[in-house]
Amino acid sequence: MGAADKAAIAAGTPGVELMERAGLAVADAVTQRFDVQPVLVLCGPGNNGGDGYVVARLLKARGWPVSVRALGEPATPDAQAMRARWDGETLPLDGALGEALVIDALFGAGLSRALDGAAAHAAALLASRPETVVAIDTPSGLPGDTGQPLGPSFIAGLTVTFHARKPAHVLEPGRSRCGEIVVADIGLGATPSTLFENGPELWRARFPWPSASSHKHQRGRLIVVSGDAWSTGAARLSARAGLRIGAGLVTIYAREEALAANAAHLEAVMLKPYANDLELEQAADQADAAVIGPAAGVTETTLLNVLALARTGAALVLDADAITVFRDDPGELFSVLDRDDVLTPHQGEFERLFPGLLKAAPERITAARRAAAKAGAVVLLKGADTVIAAPDGRCAVNINGSPWLATAGSGDVLAGFIGGLVSQGMDSFEAACAAAWIHAEAAELHGPGLISEDLPGLAPTVLRRLYEER
Known part of the structure; x- marks a missing residue:
């Protein structure tokens, strides 16, 4: 009973x-x-x-x-x-x-x-x-x-x-x-209960809609770190997603060799150069949130860039390579994270950062909660049954997962959605929950034939519905 x-x-x-x-x-x-x-x-x-x-x-x-x-x-x-x-x-x-x-x-x-x-x-x-x-x-x-x-x-x-x-x-x-x-x-x-079904009723009341007097500098400043010249598309997906979800200013930071590739594809998203981790740290000091990891490369450069961003006041959204690069020393990453940061691993990346934890847990909810407590940050464990856990014990399970999201780059878009919402001042746990739900709803709007480039453009339809239901 x-x-x-x-x-x-x-x-x-x-x-x-x-x-x-x-x-x-x-x-x-x-x-x-x-x-x-x-x-x-x-x-x-x-x-x-x-x-x-x-x-x-x-x-x-x-x-x-x-x-x-x-x-x-x-x-x-x-x-x-x-x-x-x-x-x-x-x-x-x-x-x-x-x-x-x-x-x-x-x-x-x-x-x-x-x-x-x-x-x-x-x-x-x-x-x-x-x-x-x-x-x-x-x-x-x-x-x-x-x-x-x-x-x-x-x-x-x-x-x-x-x-x-x-x-x-x-x-x-x-x-x-x-x-x-x-x-x-x-x-x-x-x-x-601290376990929730993820849906608008969980976070709608605190969604960061602009007011009549809002301007772009008040709507959040998001930065996204680009990969090398031949790996720039993932960062652009994240940046466009952040802009579509409402961030007022979105900037991609790229090394000199990646500037031309990015410049050829950007419009409303801004582009700025950086030469090393110290320059990135200085550039990010005025940002509200930063996304790093999509096609960043599992390199010392990525590791140093994460540590540099962690020294700023920006909330971090770490995805893909920014997670894997710490597989040999997860504790180094955990030591610089705080409760406003978000990790977005799929199952393989989760195992690299939290070895044995999934196997030892009775199910993914417990695993995600233990991981969030260990990291001291929000953990979004991706999958058909995405689980979002906060270090304070709150946990939500996404119940609108879409099979159409099984396509390259969809996780980069999700990272951008999260970063865009966090940059607007939304609580990181609720931002991750909202982003996961909107991400899946956007995929369902399109259905068969979806590619990741479609997702940011589908978000406004979901946002309009949320706005009308507020």
């Missing part, structure tokens, strides 16, 4: 009442999405099974042909009460399951062992037709706190959960096994 359930019961809501509400939410979700057809409800011995008996009773009352198969006798008082209210036949769970719509009420999010026996056999039988499976809370065999199956597990086309999504609903591979996710309100009170 979750903390919210316990709090509701302690406040006077009977467990059977919560079970009735949960079953009603599942029955409503089913009738809203499916035509009347035979339904097979698979009930486990715990409270998840109790929810299943409620669903069976309510669907039968609405005229649906319902049959129930049980893994065993109900083992909790609430589940026993709901079994007593079910007036139909209950058969053992064994053999073929037929072609019915299946309600998976065997085990919920609290399962901490692998499925076996009849439950594992049922999961195997249904694996090829997830569109006919509706899971209650989480698909059976999928632990709610990790999203990592411990063995065989059900795969659902629809999952109905209660109160809030659990890690299994947002972290892969669990997210892909849940299908459509419906979060039903069954009257559970708010519970304190």
Whole structure:
């Protein structure tokens, strides 16, 4: 039983009442999405099974042909009460399951062992037709706190959960096994948490919109460090993204040999030269934020440039090569970071900077939190289930990830979005969250054929929507 359930019961809501509400939410979700057809409800011995008996009773009352198969006798008082209210036949769970719509009420999010026996056999039988499976809370065999199956597990086309999504609903591979996710309100009170679903409601109220009196010097000064002459495109992607997200002034700093390549492609983004790390430090001293790493090169120059930028007042956004260059001595990097800085590693870069941490953690949320605490900075762990963690323990999981972002340069754009928002004074954790969400929304606007050059130009449509909803 979750903390919210316990709090509701302690406040006077009977467990059977919560079970009735949960079953009603599942029955409503089913009738809203499916035509009347035979339904097979698979009930486990715990409270998840109790929810299943409620669903069976309510669907039968609405005229649906319902049959129930049980893994065993109900083992909790609430589940026993709901079994007593079910007036139909209950058969053992064994053999073929037929072609019915299946309600998976065997085990919920609290399962901490692998499925076996009849439950594992049922999961195997249904694996090829997830569109006919509706899971209650989480698909059976999928632990709610990790999203990592411990063995065989059900795969659902629809999952109905209660109160809030659990890690299994947002972290892969669990997210892909849940299908459509419906979060039903069954009257559970708010519970304190530092783990959030990343969406506009998390940061919209503090998004840095300009006022009527704003001018470019007040809207943030962002610098981006270019790579060598043959590796300049990544920095331009970051710079253009920073400008599109609202930064008032964006400047690329490049070595002399890279000036011509950059100048041929820049318009509103400014370009300035620097000769060494000390000149870069002086140039960045008036900047609000700096992006370094995209195609910067894994070289001593990049390492010295990061350390130089860290000596300024600019908040840092470190991506790609600016992360990898510290793989031999991560502590050197951590010693110069602070809570306003942002690291944006993909899984490989994360492993270089935090060796063994992902493997040792039960899931990516814990890994990102531990990394943020160790680095003393915000960590955005990229992936289909991007996780953003702050050193103070706040953590958010992006739930609008887009497959169209699997293209070269998309991470450079994300770094620019983050830098642009941080330069405008947005809290770095919230800036990283907002940037990740806007990044994915922009990708979905385009869809097939997206390349990274498209992303900055798609951002204004997303921003317009956010502005109108503010």
